[in-house]
Amino acid sequence: MGNWEAVAQAVNDRMRERGITQRELAESSGVSPATLRQIQHGVSRQRSRSTLAAISRALGFPEDRLREISLSGQPEGHHMVTDASPLSDLRQEVADLRKRVEALEATMPREAPK
Numbered sequence: 001m002g003n004w005e006a007v008a009q010a011v012n013d014r015m016r017e018r019g020i021t022q023r024e025l026a027e028s029s030g031v032s033p034a035t036l037r038q039i040q041h042g043v044s045r046q047r048s049r050s051t052l053a054a055i056s057r058a059l060g061f062p063e064d065r066l067r068e069i070s071l072s073g074q075p076e077g078h079h080m081v082t083d084a085s086p087l088s089d090l091r092q093e094v095a096d097l098r099k100r101v102e103a104l105e106a107t108m109p110r111e112a113p114k
Contacts, residue, residue: 003073007052008042010069014059015040028096029058060092 015025022040026033031054038045039055052066 002070005042006073007070029054
């Protein structure tokens with residue numbers, strides 16, 4: 001059993017804060033849009049630890065953040081790890097962008113040396 005309404009609130013709030021669409025979150029987390037939709041609506045269904053960890057990482061939370069919220073029912077509990085510092089958030093975003101650029105570059109044809 002989990003508190004999926006609290007998880008939905010945390011996910012939706014973080015997506016809004018970061019300006020992330022459901023599609024972008026699906027791509028960066030590797031979780032299907034259908035599963036994300038259920039999570040965003042607080043559908044009561046057990047989720048795997050790896051699914052919650054992937055979404056947590058994609059949102060810039062510590063890996064176990066959403067799992068902790070599902071267990072405690074407190075999206076902003078004082079006993080949980082707080083959000084990473086702005087500098088840590090920026091570093092994570094840069095790392096994510098580098099991965100995206102590398103993935104895009106891998107699909108582009110290489111130019112022959114002149």
